[in-house]
Amino acid sequence: MADNNVVLMQGNEACVEGALIAGMKFYAGYPITPSTEIAEISASKLPKIGGKFIQMEDEIASISAVIGASLAGNKAMTATSGPGFSLKQEGIGYAIIAEVPCVIVNVQRGGPSTGLPTSPAQGDIMQARWGTHGEHSIIALCPSTVKEVLDVTIRAFNLSEKYRTPVIILMDEVVGHMREKVELPNPSKIEIYNRKKPTSSPDDYMPYKVKDGDIVPEMPSIGEGYRYHVTGLVHDEYGFPTNDSSIAEKLITRLVEKIESNLDDIVEYEEYRLADADEAIIAYGSTARSAKSAINLLREKGRKIGLFRPITIWPSPKQQIEILAKKVKRISVIEMNLGQYYLEIDRIAGKYTNVTKYGSVNGELISPDEIISFIEED
Amino acid sequence: MVSKLIDKYYRTDRLPHIWCTGCGNGIVLRSIVKAIDNLGLNKDDICVVSGIGCSSRASGYLDFNTVHTTHGRALAFATGIKFSNPNLHVIVITGDGDCAAIGGNHLIHAARRNIDITTVVFNNNIYGMTGGQYSPATPTGDKGTTAPYGNIDYNFDLCELAKAAGATYVSRSTIYAANMIIKQVEEGIKNKGFSFIETLTICPTYYGRKNSKGNAVDMVTHLKDSAVNISAYEKLSEEEKANRIPIGELYKRNRPEYTEKYESMMKLF
Known part of the structure; x- marks a missing residue:
């Protein structure tokens, strides 16, 4: 039986396999070398499992649609490469401050700008860390084999759901296009983490308050009866914009600390x-x-x-x-x-x-x- | 008397709003809410998505699912939301700068897909939030802080743009004709497809002051005098049309909607 699950697979293909195992139900993207296969395979597979695929008009639209989809309750991913990764920084910042789980794949190629579109590079290490403006922390994962692309993609979704934050997968052109033997895991044996939904009534729900013992606030989907406000502005625990300096300090510190104080869980090597x-x-x-x-x-x-x-x-x-x-x-x-x-x-x-x-x-x-x-x- | 609509649909603890004295945004917002009330929609099924700018602050005041997004991207976020959950009534609130400049690409593509989103543009002819810079809707020759000698750009006809891009319901009204806004938003929500509703509003603080347009009453009076119903407008000579703006339902057509087309595709498997 086990032998039947051994396949020859490309890194970009393994990324989609991992995403589907993790529960991806939404993909929005824009064609760009060397990540395009991720969009192509998602376009082929998602409609067959009740998932949604959309090719958006540009890279910013793709990350924006992904964030919208996640707010509406779908696990969502987009993939790109250098020039597109630059454009996605706007949405990454929004997903950080509004605490919207999502996965962004960057199959790195030579840069700056259009650079070397079909060649590998690892030039986006610091952009992954600091590409979006403002003080923040970020999770970025870097696989080196095709099988690991699959595992890391599952992990990226799990971490994004657990910490309510965008997670970046930093591949490079070699890992993305290389074909290797992969033993597909039995999905039922894989641990999948889903965002924690509110247990309180909508009247008592505070969308950006972290309950004692939790890492992040509970997150309902749009349409489930919890009519809350989502914004890219600094906001209070009710989700509404504020210029209050002590609230701003507390929010941004919390967003950084939820990652930086959980290194034991997040760090893998x-x-x-x-x-x-x-x-x-x-x-x-x-x-x-x-x-x-x-x-x-x-x-x-x-x-x-x-x-x-x-x-x-x-x-x-x-x-x-x-x-x-x-x-x-x-x-x-x-x-x-x-x-x-x-x-x-x-x-x-x-x-x-x-x-x-x-x-x-x-x-x-x-x-x-x-x-x-x-x-x-x- | 406080409108019953406020208690029913507004987050009253978020009021008063941030808009200036004489701003027309409140009239547009009230008209949207009245349309929702007339249709008897469930608040939980409505998602209001906005971008950045004066008008986009409206989302925070409304007791629906509300998403205040990044500048220009409301339609892209809304596309993700609607496509994920087609049962939601998704309404986008945006301004002329937000929707026609930085968000112009998203506007034409949302219209092209004919995705079932109702877009209401609060067109005040200026970037108000940042203090009065000229926008793609600032008439040629008018002034802004970044057009101190008069705007040399041609301004967009947003409705023509939406129509050409593929919208299935296109209309325009003014804050003077508030009842028309209500009717159009109702029709927009009922239309299964991309609806584009341009509302001409006023910004006395920046656009009005920069261009000596008088006070809010003067500006509304000017809107009243220059707006002509489309049926009457079409009968005017080219000369008479020059300083007039057609309002009313400008365009309607039937075309399959995006999320429904996707659902049909999924049934193949």
Whole structure:
């Protein structure tokens, strides 16, 4: 039986599979390379399961429709790449302040602007963190295999529902287009998290009040009898706009803290051959695959080197990186940009160990040979 | 006497509203609510979606499901809401800047899809919230803070735009003809498709002052004098039409609605 569930699948395809397992019922998107397959497959599958697919007029419309759909009670996703990700920042900010669960996939390509549309890059690491304006926290996940795309997509929906926040999936062109063997999970065995609905009567319902013991306010769907107000303005616990400075301080702090104080739940990572390592590489996404090969070859040459691979890119695995930094004499951050995640790693690890970086922006996947040369020369 | 409509449909604890003395937005808002009352709709089944600007603040005062979105995007949010739950009556409240400038793309595509959303534009010919900049509805030659020497842009005919884009119900009225707004909103909600209702309102504070249009009463009187019912308007000579604005039901057609077409497609499986 198990063999029947093993398929050859593309990363973008696995993303849709994961989304459907997680309960996606709404997709709005706009065509853009290299993420278009996610829209195409969603268009094919959603009508068959009672779900909704719509191709909107632009990227901003897509994220806006996704937020509307989520408010109306549907788990919703959109996918894009660099230029579209820039446009989606407006909606991401709205989803953060109005606490609307949704999933945004960014299959990264070379930038800035139209850049290298068909080539991989990891240049949107900081945009994922700080792309929308204003003080905020964000959850961004970064898979490096096709199977992991599926798992991470399910997790993205679960986290978005649990924390009532947009969750970003940062793929890259290689992960999105690569085909690999995937053993499809039995959906009945997968833990699915659904937003908590109000238990009180509409008269007693306070749409933006967090009940004791809860992480976020309860969320009804539009049309269920709880007639509340949703706004992108700073709002009180009743959901209405206010300029009250103490309410503003409390709201924005709560929105940041609901993520930053739950790192144990949100942060996911992989450690590879780190047990006896005295030096480490930090890499994520497709770059981590080359890093693993490089580590295996370097180990054959006698170096005690291992990989720390954040799967949750944001919030960063601060505690784990700090522990690692105290143990190894050097951490090398390898990424398809000129040192974006390096900034975060150096901030955390720089006071404990030597942090170096290697990056490229030529649209080519970083090869194990390049990594080996860097580690051996530097 | 306080209108019964206020107690029934407004969030009275949110009042007074933020609009200036003499602003026409309250008349449009009251007309929308009266239309809803006339139709006897259940408040839980109504979702009012608005963008950003003076008119878009209206959503917060209404005791329905209300979503105050980002600038220009009300129709895109509303599309997600309506498509997710076609049983809802979705009403979009927007302004001339919100709907015709930053949201222009969403307007033409919502109309093109003929999705069952009733859009009510509060056209006050200016960006009021930001202090009086010229909008796509500011008549050529008129002044705004960003058109100190007169606006050299041509202004949109929003109804022609909505009609060309595919709306199935298009109408215009003024705050002087408030009963006409009520009737048009009723028809718009009843129309199974994209309805576009332009209401000409006034902004004495910015548009009026910048353009020496007098006080609120003068501005409403001007609306009364320049608006002509479409049937009479069509009989006017080109010369007579020049300074007149046609009001009434401007366009109606039958065309399958978006969410119903999708539902039919789902039945294939």
